[in-house]
Amino acid sequence: MAQHKRLPIDPIAEAKRQWLDHGWADAAPGMTLVTSIMRAQQLMLARVDETLRPLGLTFARYELLTLLRFSRSERMPMASASARLQVHPTSVTNTVDRLEASGHVRREPHPTDGRATLVVLTDAGRTLSEQATAALNAEVFEKPGLSRADTDELVRLIARMRRDAGDFDDPRPQPDPL
Structure with a gap:
Protein backbone atom coordinates (compact mmCIF):
# COMPACT_ATOMS: atom_id res chain seq x y z
CA MET A 1 0.00 0.00 0.00
CA ALA A 2 1.25 3.48 -0.81
CA GLN A 3 2.52 5.15 2.31
CA HIS A 4 1.51 8.65 3.24
CA LEU A 45 -11.03 1.03 0.96
CA ALA A 46 -7.61 2.29 -0.18
CA ARG A 47 -6.13 -1.17 0.47
CA VAL A 48 -9.01 -2.89 -1.32
CA ASP A 49 -8.81 -0.50 -4.29
CA GLU A 50 -5.06 -1.01 -4.58
CA THR A 51 -5.56 -4.78 -4.63
CA LEU A 52 -8.44 -4.76 -7.14
CA ARG A 53 -7.13 -2.06 -9.50
CA PRO A 54 -4.77 -4.42 -11.41
CA LEU A 55 -7.78 -6.67 -12.08
CA GLY A 56 -9.84 -3.75 -13.41
CA LEU A 57 -12.37 -4.02 -10.60
CA THR A 58 -13.96 -1.74 -8.05
CA PHE A 59 -15.20 -3.14 -4.76
CA ALA A 60 -18.82 -2.69 -5.89
CA ARG A 61 -18.18 -4.81 -8.99
CA TYR A 62 -16.28 -7.40 -6.97
CA GLU A 63 -19.14 -7.65 -4.46
CA LEU A 64 -21.70 -8.25 -7.20
CA LEU A 65 -19.56 -10.85 -8.98
CA THR A 66 -18.94 -12.68 -5.73
CA LEU A 67 -22.57 -12.49 -4.65
CA LEU A 68 -23.51 -14.15 -7.94
CA ARG A 69 -20.74 -16.74 -7.57
CA PHE A 70 -22.03 -17.66 -4.12
CA SER A 71 -25.65 -17.97 -5.25
CA ARG A 72 -26.97 -21.44 -6.08
CA SER A 73 -27.36 -20.89 -9.81
CA GLU A 74 -24.94 -17.96 -10.27
CA ARG A 75 -27.89 -15.73 -11.15
CA MET A 76 -30.43 -13.62 -9.32
CA PRO A 77 -32.98 -10.89 -9.88
CA MET A 78 -31.42 -7.45 -9.90
CA ALA A 79 -33.80 -6.41 -7.09
CA SER A 80 -32.47 -9.26 -4.93
CA ALA A 81 -28.89 -8.17 -5.62
CA SER A 82 -29.80 -4.65 -4.54
CA ALA A 83 -31.31 -5.92 -1.28
CA ARG A 84 -28.43 -8.29 -0.49
CA LEU A 85 -25.77 -5.67 -1.23
CA GLN A 86 -27.78 -3.03 0.64
CA VAL A 87 -27.46 -0.49 -2.16
CA HIS A 88 -29.95 1.47 -4.25
CA PRO A 89 -31.24 -0.33 -7.37
CA THR A 90 -29.65 2.38 -9.54
CA SER A 91 -26.23 1.43 -8.14
CA VAL A 92 -26.80 -2.21 -9.06
CA THR A 93 -27.93 -1.19 -12.55
CA ASN A 94 -24.77 0.88 -13.05
CA THR A 95 -22.57 -1.93 -11.74
CA VAL A 96 -24.31 -4.49 -13.98
CA ASP A 97 -23.93 -2.14 -16.97
CA ARG A 98 -20.16 -2.03 -16.47
CA LEU A 99 -19.80 -5.74 -15.78
CA GLU A 100 -21.95 -6.58 -18.77
CA ALA A 101 -19.85 -4.33 -21.02
CA SER A 102 -16.73 -6.17 -19.87
CA GLY A 103 -18.33 -9.60 -20.43
CA HIS A 104 -18.44 -10.62 -16.76
CA VAL A 105 -22.24 -10.78 -16.42
CA ARG A 106 -25.23 -10.84 -18.72
CA ARG A 107 -28.87 -9.95 -18.30
CA GLU A 108 -31.66 -12.45 -18.91
CA PRO A 109 -35.42 -12.08 -18.65
CA HIS A 110 -36.86 -13.60 -15.48
CA PRO A 111 -38.54 -16.91 -16.41
CA THR A 112 -41.74 -16.26 -14.42
CA ASP A 113 -41.83 -12.50 -13.72
CA GLY A 114 -41.99 -10.42 -16.89
CA ARG A 115 -41.13 -7.27 -14.93
CA ALA A 116 -37.88 -8.62 -13.48
CA THR A 117 -34.44 -9.09 -14.97
CA LEU A 118 -31.89 -11.64 -13.87
CA VAL A 119 -28.21 -10.84 -13.71
CA VAL A 120 -26.16 -13.91 -14.62
CA LEU A 121 -22.48 -14.59 -13.95
CA THR A 122 -20.43 -15.54 -17.02
CA ASP A 123 -17.43 -17.86 -17.05
CA ALA A 124 -15.17 -14.79 -17.31
CA GLY A 125 -16.95 -13.24 -14.33
CA ARG A 126 -16.51 -16.38 -12.25
CA THR A 127 -12.79 -16.50 -13.07
CA LEU A 128 -12.35 -12.81 -12.24
CA SER A 129 -14.23 -13.20 -8.95
CA GLU A 130 -11.99 -16.12 -8.01
CA GLN A 131 -8.82 -14.16 -8.88
CA ALA A 132 -10.01 -11.09 -6.99
CA THR A 133 -10.98 -13.13 -3.93
CA ALA A 134 -7.54 -14.77 -3.83
CA ALA A 135 -5.87 -11.35 -4.07
CA LEU A 136 -8.11 -9.77 -1.41
CA ASN A 137 -7.65 -12.73 0.92
CA ALA A 138 -3.87 -12.50 0.65
CA GLU A 139 -3.49 -8.71 0.66
CA VAL A 140 -6.36 -7.46 2.83
CA PHE A 141 -8.62 -9.97 4.55
CA GLU A 142 -5.88 -12.17 6.07
CA LYS A 143 -4.06 -9.05 7.36
CA PRO A 144 -6.73 -6.50 8.32
CA GLY A 145 -4.38 -4.52 10.55
CA LEU A 146 -5.71 -5.78 13.89
CA SER A 147 -5.17 -8.94 15.91
CA ARG A 148 -7.70 -11.75 15.53
CA ALA A 149 -9.18 -10.98 18.96
CA ASP A 150 -9.45 -7.26 18.19
CA THR A 151 -10.93 -8.03 14.78
CA ASP A 152 -13.56 -10.32 16.31
CA GLU A 153 -14.42 -7.75 18.99
CA LEU A 154 -14.70 -4.89 16.51
CA VAL A 155 -16.91 -6.94 14.18
CA ARG A 156 -19.10 -7.87 17.18
CA LEU A 157 -19.47 -4.23 18.24
CA ILE A 158 -20.20 -2.98 14.74
CA ALA A 159 -22.72 -5.80 14.18
CA ARG A 160 -24.54 -4.76 17.35
CA MET A 161 -24.54 -1.15 16.17
CA ARG A 162 -25.91 -2.21 12.76
CA ARG A 163 -28.57 -4.45 14.30
CA ASP A 164 -29.69 -1.70 16.69
CA ALA A 165 -29.92 0.71 13.73
CA GLY A 166 -32.31 -1.72 12.00
CA ASP A 167 -29.85 -3.12 9.48
CA PHE A 168 -30.86 -6.74 10.19
CA ASP A 169 -32.69 -8.96 12.67
CA ASP A 170 -30.96 -11.53 14.82
CA PRO A 171 -31.25 -14.92 13.17
CA ARG A 172 -33.98 -17.19 14.45
CA PRO A 173 -32.60 -20.08 16.49
CA GLN A 174 -32.13 -23.11 14.28
CA PRO A 175 -32.90 -26.59 15.54
CA ASP A 176 -30.02 -28.97 15.94
CA PRO A 177 -29.61 -31.21 12.88
CA LEU A 178 -31.20 -34.63 13.21
Whole structure:
Protein backbone atom coordinates (compact mmCIF):
# COMPACT_ATOMS: atom_id res chain seq x y z
CA MET A 1 0.00 0.00 0.00
CA ALA A 2 1.25 3.48 -0.81
CA GLN A 3 2.52 5.15 2.31
CA HIS A 4 1.51 8.65 3.24
CA LYS A 5 3.39 11.02 5.50
CA ARG A 6 2.58 10.41 9.15
CA LEU A 7 1.14 13.39 10.95
CA PRO A 8 2.79 14.56 14.16
CA ILE A 9 -0.57 14.34 15.98
CA ASP A 10 -3.74 12.31 15.68
CA PRO A 11 -6.19 14.72 14.01
CA ILE A 12 -9.17 12.86 15.45
CA ALA A 13 -7.81 13.21 18.98
CA GLU A 14 -7.25 16.90 18.25
CA ALA A 15 -10.84 17.22 16.99
CA LYS A 16 -12.05 15.60 20.22
CA ARG A 17 -9.99 18.09 22.23
CA GLN A 18 -11.57 20.93 20.26
CA TRP A 19 -15.07 19.50 20.83
CA LEU A 20 -14.38 19.40 24.56
CA ASP A 21 -12.91 22.94 24.55
CA HIS A 22 -16.01 24.23 22.77
CA GLY A 23 -18.30 22.75 25.42
CA TRP A 24 -19.60 19.80 23.41
CA ALA A 25 -18.55 17.14 25.91
CA ASP A 26 -21.71 15.09 25.42
CA ALA A 27 -21.11 14.89 21.66
CA ALA A 28 -17.32 14.44 21.73
CA PRO A 29 -17.30 10.63 22.14
CA GLY A 30 -19.81 10.16 19.32
CA MET A 31 -17.97 12.57 17.03
CA THR A 32 -14.76 10.67 17.77
CA LEU A 33 -16.43 7.33 17.03
CA VAL A 34 -18.00 8.48 13.75
CA THR A 35 -14.83 10.18 12.55
CA SER A 36 -12.69 7.19 13.53
CA ILE A 37 -14.94 4.73 11.68
CA MET A 38 -15.01 6.95 8.60
CA ARG A 39 -11.21 7.24 8.58
CA ALA A 40 -10.82 3.49 9.08
CA GLN A 41 -13.18 2.95 6.14
CA GLN A 42 -11.00 5.21 3.98
CA LEU A 43 -7.89 3.25 4.95
CA MET A 44 -9.54 -0.12 4.25
CA LEU A 45 -11.03 1.03 0.96
CA ALA A 46 -7.61 2.29 -0.18
CA ARG A 47 -6.13 -1.17 0.47
CA VAL A 48 -9.01 -2.89 -1.32
CA ASP A 49 -8.81 -0.50 -4.29
CA GLU A 50 -5.06 -1.01 -4.58
CA THR A 51 -5.56 -4.78 -4.63
CA LEU A 52 -8.44 -4.76 -7.14
CA ARG A 53 -7.13 -2.06 -9.50
CA PRO A 54 -4.77 -4.42 -11.41
CA LEU A 55 -7.78 -6.67 -12.08
CA GLY A 56 -9.84 -3.75 -13.41
CA LEU A 57 -12.37 -4.02 -10.60
CA THR A 58 -13.96 -1.74 -8.05
CA PHE A 59 -15.20 -3.14 -4.76
CA ALA A 60 -18.82 -2.69 -5.89
CA ARG A 61 -18.18 -4.81 -8.99
CA TYR A 62 -16.28 -7.40 -6.97
CA GLU A 63 -19.14 -7.65 -4.46
CA LEU A 64 -21.70 -8.25 -7.20
CA LEU A 65 -19.56 -10.85 -8.98
CA THR A 66 -18.94 -12.68 -5.73
CA LEU A 67 -22.57 -12.49 -4.65
CA LEU A 68 -23.51 -14.15 -7.94
CA ARG A 69 -20.74 -16.74 -7.57
CA PHE A 70 -22.03 -17.66 -4.12
CA SER A 71 -25.65 -17.97 -5.25
CA ARG A 72 -26.97 -21.44 -6.08
CA SER A 73 -27.36 -20.89 -9.81
CA GLU A 74 -24.94 -17.96 -10.27
CA ARG A 75 -27.89 -15.73 -11.15
CA MET A 76 -30.43 -13.62 -9.32
CA PRO A 77 -32.98 -10.89 -9.88
CA MET A 78 -31.42 -7.45 -9.90
CA ALA A 79 -33.80 -6.41 -7.09
CA SER A 80 -32.47 -9.26 -4.93
CA ALA A 81 -28.89 -8.17 -5.62
CA SER A 82 -29.80 -4.65 -4.54
CA ALA A 83 -31.31 -5.92 -1.28
CA ARG A 84 -28.43 -8.29 -0.49
CA LEU A 85 -25.77 -5.67 -1.23
CA GLN A 86 -27.78 -3.03 0.64
CA VAL A 87 -27.46 -0.49 -2.16
CA HIS A 88 -29.95 1.47 -4.25
CA PRO A 89 -31.24 -0.33 -7.37
CA THR A 90 -29.65 2.38 -9.54
CA SER A 91 -26.23 1.43 -8.14
CA VAL A 92 -26.80 -2.21 -9.06
CA THR A 93 -27.93 -1.19 -12.55
CA ASN A 94 -24.77 0.88 -13.05
CA THR A 95 -22.57 -1.93 -11.74
CA VAL A 96 -24.31 -4.49 -13.98
CA ASP A 97 -23.93 -2.14 -16.97
CA ARG A 98 -20.16 -2.03 -16.47
CA LEU A 99 -19.80 -5.74 -15.78
CA GLU A 100 -21.95 -6.58 -18.77
CA ALA A 101 -19.85 -4.33 -21.02
CA SER A 102 -16.73 -6.17 -19.87
CA GLY A 103 -18.33 -9.60 -20.43
CA HIS A 104 -18.44 -10.62 -16.76
CA VAL A 105 -22.24 -10.78 -16.42
CA ARG A 106 -25.23 -10.84 -18.72
CA ARG A 107 -28.87 -9.95 -18.30
CA GLU A 108 -31.66 -12.45 -18.91
CA PRO A 109 -35.42 -12.08 -18.65
CA HIS A 110 -36.86 -13.60 -15.48
CA PRO A 111 -38.54 -16.91 -16.41
CA THR A 112 -41.74 -16.26 -14.42
CA ASP A 113 -41.83 -12.50 -13.72
CA GLY A 114 -41.99 -10.42 -16.89
CA ARG A 115 -41.13 -7.27 -14.93
CA ALA A 116 -37.88 -8.62 -13.48
CA THR A 117 -34.44 -9.09 -14.97
CA LEU A 118 -31.89 -11.64 -13.87
CA VAL A 119 -28.21 -10.84 -13.71
CA VAL A 120 -26.16 -13.91 -14.62
CA LEU A 121 -22.48 -14.59 -13.95
CA THR A 122 -20.43 -15.54 -17.02
CA ASP A 123 -17.43 -17.86 -17.05
CA ALA A 124 -15.17 -14.79 -17.31
CA GLY A 125 -16.95 -13.24 -14.33
CA ARG A 126 -16.51 -16.38 -12.25
CA THR A 127 -12.79 -16.50 -13.07
CA LEU A 128 -12.35 -12.81 -12.24
CA SER A 129 -14.23 -13.20 -8.95
CA GLU A 130 -11.99 -16.12 -8.01
CA GLN A 131 -8.82 -14.16 -8.88
CA ALA A 132 -10.01 -11.09 -6.99
CA THR A 133 -10.98 -13.13 -3.93
CA ALA A 134 -7.54 -14.77 -3.83
CA ALA A 135 -5.87 -11.35 -4.07
CA LEU A 136 -8.11 -9.77 -1.41
CA ASN A 137 -7.65 -12.73 0.92
CA ALA A 138 -3.87 -12.50 0.65
CA GLU A 139 -3.49 -8.71 0.66
CA VAL A 140 -6.36 -7.46 2.83
CA PHE A 141 -8.62 -9.97 4.55
CA GLU A 142 -5.88 -12.17 6.07
CA LYS A 143 -4.06 -9.05 7.36
CA PRO A 144 -6.73 -6.50 8.32
CA GLY A 145 -4.38 -4.52 10.55
CA LEU A 146 -5.71 -5.78 13.89
CA SER A 147 -5.17 -8.94 15.91
CA ARG A 148 -7.70 -11.75 15.53
CA ALA A 149 -9.18 -10.98 18.96
CA ASP A 150 -9.45 -7.26 18.19
CA THR A 151 -10.93 -8.03 14.78
CA ASP A 152 -13.56 -10.32 16.31
CA GLU A 153 -14.42 -7.75 18.99
CA LEU A 154 -14.70 -4.89 16.51
CA VAL A 155 -16.91 -6.94 14.18
CA ARG A 156 -19.10 -7.87 17.18
CA LEU A 157 -19.47 -4.23 18.24
CA ILE A 158 -20.20 -2.98 14.74
CA ALA A 159 -22.72 -5.80 14.18
CA ARG A 160 -24.54 -4.76 17.35
CA MET A 161 -24.54 -1.15 16.17
CA ARG A 162 -25.91 -2.21 12.76
CA ARG A 163 -28.57 -4.45 14.30
CA ASP A 164 -29.69 -1.70 16.69
CA ALA A 165 -29.92 0.71 13.73
CA GLY A 166 -32.31 -1.72 12.00
CA ASP A 167 -29.85 -3.12 9.48
CA PHE A 168 -30.86 -6.74 10.19
CA ASP A 169 -32.69 -8.96 12.67
CA ASP A 170 -30.96 -11.53 14.82
CA PRO A 171 -31.25 -14.92 13.17
CA ARG A 172 -33.98 -17.19 14.45
CA PRO A 173 -32.60 -20.08 16.49
CA GLN A 174 -32.13 -23.11 14.28
CA PRO A 175 -32.90 -26.59 15.54
CA ASP A 176 -30.02 -28.97 15.94
CA PRO A 177 -29.61 -31.21 12.88
CA LEU A 178 -31.20 -34.63 13.21
